[in-house]
Amino acid sequence: MKYVDEFRDPRLIAQAADEIRRLVDPGRRYRIMEVCGGHTHAIYRFALEDLLPRNVELIHGPGCPVCVLPMGRVDDGLSLTGDPSVIFTTFGDVMRVPGRHGSPLERQAGGADVRMVYSPLDALRLARQNPDRHVVFFAIGFETTAPSTAVTLRAARQVDIPNFSIFCNHVMIVPAIRAILDSPDMRLDAFIGPGHVSTVIGCRPYGFVAREYGKPIVVSGFEPLDLLQSIVMILRQLREGRAEVENQYARVVPWDGNGPALRALAETFDLRPFFEWRGLGFISQSALQVNEAHARWDAERRFPVPGIRVTDPKAAQCGEVLKGVLKPEQCKLFGKECTPERPVGALMVSSEGACAAHYNYGRRRTAVA
Amino acid sequence: MCLAIPGRIVEFDEADQHLALVDVSGVRRKVNVDLLQDEPLERGDWVLIHVGFAMSRISEDHAREQLRLLAMLGEDRQAMQELEGYEFGEGPHRPRPPGEEAP
Numbered sequence: 001m002k003y004v005d006e007f008r009d010p011r012l013i014a015q016a017a018d019e020i021r022r023l024v025d026p027g028r029r030y031r032i033m034e035v036c037g038g039h040t041h042a043i044y045r046f047a048l049e050d051l052l053p054r055n056v057e058l059i060h061g062p063g064c065p066v067c068v069l070p071m072g073r074v075d076d077g078l079s080l081t082g083d084p085s086v087i088f089t090t091f092g093d094v095m096r097v098p099g100r101h102g103s104p105l106e107r108q109a110g111g112a113d114v115r116m117v118y119s120p121l122d123a124l125r126l127a128r129q130n131p132d133r134h135v136v137f138f139a140i141g142f143e144t145t146a147p148s149t150a151v152t153l154r155a156a157r158q159v160d161i162p163n164f165s166i167f168c169n170h171v172m173i174v175p176a177i178r179a180i181l182d183s184p185d186m187r188l189d190a191f192i193g194p195g196h197v198s199t200v201i202g203c204r205p206y207g208f209v210a211r212e213y214g215k216p217i218v219v220s221g222f223e224p225l226d227l228l229q230s231i232v233m234i235l236r237q238l239r240e241g242r243a244e245v246e247n248q249y250a251r252v253v254p255w256d257g258n259g260p261a262l263r264a265l266a267e268t269f270d271l272r273p274f275f276e277w278r279g280l281g282f283i284s285q286s287a288l289q290v291n292e293a294h295a296r297w298d299a300e301r302r303f304p305v306p307g308i309r310v311t312d313p314k315a316a317q318c319g320e321v322l323k324g325v326l327k328p329e330q331c332k333l334f335g336k337e338c339t340p341e342r343p344v345g346a347l348m349v350s351s352e353g354a355c356a357a358h359y360n361y362g363r364r365r366t367a368v369a
Numbered sequence: 370m371c372l373a374i375p376g377r378i379v380e381f382d383e384a385d386q387h388l389a390l391v392d393v394s395g396v397r398r399k400v401n402v403d404l405l406q407d408e409p410l411e412r413g414d415w416v417l418i419h420v421g422f423a424m425s426r427i428s429e430d431h432a433r434e435q436l437r438l439l440a441m442l443g444e445d446r447q448a449m450q451e452l453e454g455y456e457f458g459e460g461p462h463r464p465r466p467p468g469e470e471a472p
Contacts, residue, residue: 045442091420119421121401121457141420148422151403155387196373199417199425223438252417252425261404261424351444 016228017051023235030056036194037064037352044357046224059324064352065141066093068277072308074099077138077167080303081112088114089123090138093350120152127164136299138167144196146170147261150268156297165299174205175286181213190234193219202257203245210243221249279319318345328358373417374448375432388458399458421455
């Protein structure tokens, strides 16, 4: 095993792998989805699938925020750079996401004032430094990142910074999990619950997965041993006919989540009636928008936004890969037209995207047919 | 995107109650601690940092685990770059040191 020497405790890893083999019914196929990009990255980096029996399959769900952002939103956001007073800011992950007329990075090379920031608070600082310009922060991320934008919005209002606004693309994993469970072409047995998202929302919001759909969900940490232990916990539930929410990552994830973060979200955002996810289509109440009290800091209210909808390039099968219907390498463009250097689809952009992870670390195991 | 950087709280900012100085492998930057206002946060505590915000209080053991995990995932340099990139704690008009390019 290539990476096994780096495992903190190879003996515990081997024990967990043995336990998995012991719990698995050889006559049954197990499909377990992880919905956190950090998990996807770790699973590929540590080649964890090599430690699993062939009938245990990990499906890499929509856990990477840039991967689920439709191209039209990137174009909508970048359209604001047409106004010469605007400074467009966003996280590094977004800089290389292709829009119809180039990525933010390419637009920057073309002369648009596009700047990368590491924190929404740095975008706010830029606004204070440039009172004659308007700074837009193109916000992206799941519940992990949304509270940071919320606190920034609150600060913009408290200090009354007029030349700052948020172009909000924050999405929520729980409605996406429900959409996946409702999808007819999806047959899953269980979920590995996200780690850092759950530090914010806690474990309670996953109750419906067990209650209404009868599927186990185990919130997991990011270490190889964490992920294997979570799979053990899932397999035990399946073997014993249980469907529960369990917390393998209790050393970081409180059952009730992070109170101040949840309060900041409630103070600044509303649910959008619906929002488009790449590969999953429109999902109702799955995204956040800046609320009425903070309307002055909402870029979508302050600027005309074209509302561009772009269908993904036909040949690219991002949607199927995102839903786990296809493996990354089964996409016609994988590794040919679409590479991390020149991504066609967003799954190739971020290290958390299934395609980039597969491309970077390769696979020594072929898909279970 | 999901990077969580473990840092140790060195001191709280007296001028701005939202901020605390953290140390990550010798690099010090200010981060926002509003999301931990319900915690009895003290100097010397370890926290997980994400996009400029302390998100969770963690144990020292877990902090070391997390640093090691970042290194194993090949994200340790990126994490330090992110930390060094935070400017919001430096006051509104920190002069750029010579040689440092505008972002």
